[in-house]
Amino acid sequence: MKNFSVARKLSTAFLIVVLLFGILLASVVTFGMRSISNYFSGFYEGPYQVVYTAEKLNKSLHALEKYALMMITAPDAEKSSQYEEEFNSRATEVNDELAFGWMEIS
Numbered sequence: 001m002k003n004f005s006v007a008r009k010l011s012t013a014f015l016i017v018v019l020l021f022g023i024l025l026a027s028v029v030t031f032g033m034r035s036i037s038n039y040f041s042g043f044y045e046g047p048y049q050v051v052y053t054a055e056k057l058n059k060s061l062h063a064l065e066k067y068a069l070m071m072i073t074a075p076d077a078e079k080s081s082q083y084e085e086e087f088n089s090r091a092t093e094v095n096d097e098l099a100f101g102w103m104e105i106s
Contacts, residue, residue, distance in 0.1 A: 053097070060094045 004012070067090060071083035 057094070057097055060090065060097055064090050064094060 064087065067083050067087040071080050071087055074080035074083055
């Protein structure tokens, strides 16, 4: 290094700094990607499942409400019995979702 010119010494020092910066940047990016990946894995296995199950249950309950109202306000007994059958099938689905959703959450 003693016999190198000033320009050569500065170029070498700059190259070393750039290489160290690149190595540091690569390690930070790798570490960051791993931590974000772990965070999202935990999110999708936990809170997201709860929200998804709650939204699904909410939609099913709205359908139950709709068929109950249609069953009550039906103009004739035939339509009322059709709505009652649909209501009962939806109620069974809601019960299954509640049982299945509870098992997933716990």
